[in-house]
Amino acid sequence: MKVAYCLRFLDIYEFLKNEFLLNVPFKISFKRSFYLPKWHPNADYRKEYVARKDLGGGVLRTFSHEIDLVINWFGNPTSVTGLTDKIGFLEMNTDDFAFFSLKMDNGLRVNYEMDLYSPQNINQGEAFTAKGKYTWNMDQVTYCSYEEEQEEVLFKSDSNALNNMYDKQLRDFISFINNYESRACSLEQATKSIEIIEAIV
Secondary structure (H helix, E strand, C coil): CEECCHHHHCHHHHHHHHHHHHCCEEEEEEEEECCHHHCCCCCCHHHCHHHCHHHCCCHHHHCCHHHHHHHHHHCCEEEEEEEEECCCCCCCCCCCEEEEEEEECCCCEEEEEEECCCCCCEEEEEEEECCEEEEECCCEEEEEECCCCCCEEEEECCCCHHHHHHHHHHHHHHHHHHHCCCCCEEHHHHHHHHHHHHHHC
8 A cells, every 4th residue: 555645756855865865964854834824725724624633633744744755765763752732823723833853763863843824835954964964945955065155056846846746656656556666655654654743742
């Protein structure tokens, strides 16, 4: 069985996965924020699953894609520490804020901050390695070595990046049907994401 964690097929994250095989990070930080009423502007956010505890909502479960990315890149964590809270003004009875940290088997520390407040869609991260620092958002990846001060652009997303992501995911699904080969999230990996979430909430 496969689970549709689509970000595995986004070009910018495929690029980072390959970079981190060659230049292994010791610390990664993700920042994810978006104003919930803008999420689906034609719907009442108060009635959607994100805002409702009885439907399993909350910011942590909604932004679990970034948890799956790290599992895909580095495997399962050895420890999980964090918290969730309802601290904002939105009309919801689930968590609208999460702050947590994973420790990976290779010693890597991965930190996350998530909330539902930003008027602009924030989806960014940074990674520190023994050679320098990577910084990324949905548009590009930059890199700065410890010997330099100027960032270098390593990768720029295509204007059709999201469409390409879903196209590759669909092709992977067809490949799985035809020959049981897939890069998609396995049920075991998806279960690990849920276990991480349950350890925090």
